[in-house]
Amino acid sequence: MTTGAQTPHPVRPRRSRLRTVLPLGFAAWLVLEIWLLTLVAGASNGLVVFLVLVGGLVLGSLVVKRAGRRAFGNLAETLQQQQGGVTAAARPNSEGNGLTMLGGLLLIIPGLVSDALGLLLLVPPVQKAVSRYAERTFERKLREAAQGSLGDAFQQARIRRPDGKVVQGEVVRDEPSGAPDDAPQDPRPPLTR
Numbered sequence: 001m002t003t004g005a006q007t008p009h010p011v012r013p014r015r016s017r018l019r020t021v022l023p024l025g026f027a028a029w030l031v032l033e034i035w036l037l038t039l040v041a042g043a044s045n046g047l048v049v050f051l052v053l054v055g056g057l058v059l060g061s062l063v064v065k066r067a068g069r070r071a072f073g074n075l076a077e078t079l080q081q082q083q084g085g086v087t088a089a090a091r092p093n094s095e096g097n098g099l100t101m102l103g104g105l106l107l108i109i110p111g112l113v114s115d116a117l118g119l120l121l122l123v124p125p126v127q128k129a130v131s132r133y134a135e136r137t138f139e140r141k142l143r144e145a146a147q148g149s150l151g152d153a154f155q156q157a158r159i160r161r162p163d164g165k166v167v168q169g170e171v172v173r174d175e176p177s178g179a180p181d182d183a184p185q186d187p188r189p190p191l192t193r
Contacts, residue, residue: 029113032113033110033111033112033113033114036111036112036113037049037111037112040052040112052112052115053110056107056108056109056110056115056118057107057108057110059104059107060104060105060106060107060108060109060118061104061108062104063100063101063103063104063107063118063122064101064104064105064108066100067097067100067101067104068097068101070097071097071098071101074097096124096127096128096131099121099127099130099131100121100122100127102118102121103117103118103119103120103121103122104118105118106118106121107119
């Protein structure tokens with residue numbers, strides 16, 4: 001039974017650490033990129049900075065285009081093999097397309113730090129190390145998430161609504177045990193009250 005009493009102060013969910021740190025990190029990254037570009041412009045001239053930015057844009061576009069074509073070709077080949085009834089075998093060079101595209105995108109973003117990270121991601125040993133690290137992290141998070149059930153996840157999502165208006169309870173029916181569940185015992189009240 002509910003009384004209809006509301007909580008005096010709605011409980012706000014705690015803000016995650018990532019949501020707090022991410023905007024600050026993004027702002028610091030932007031300031032660092034601008035500062036480095038002004039240092040390069042001061043050491044040489046604005047034309048050099050412009051050429052570096054255009055070169056990163058062109059190189060990044062070529063890398064993304066090449067990785068996209070390679071990924072699409074691998075997908076088309078796999079689909080053709082599966083339609084022919086042949087089980088597709090794993091290809092040794094097919095797993096680095098996502099990281100190659102990420103490297104290309106980092107090259108496209110204007111700035112020296114993003115260009116350095118993009119070039120670093122184009123090196124095959126670095127790609128393999130990052131891929132292994134990402135795979136281990138993903139598997140660990142999957143194992144941690146498997147501890148609860150799907151119902152627990154829905155319950156947690158419902159409890160943590162931001163407006164705080166969820167009332168926990170259960171429905172209890174007081175019916176005699178001899179009556180079938182589907183047959184009403186007395187007429188139902190009208191819905192327009």
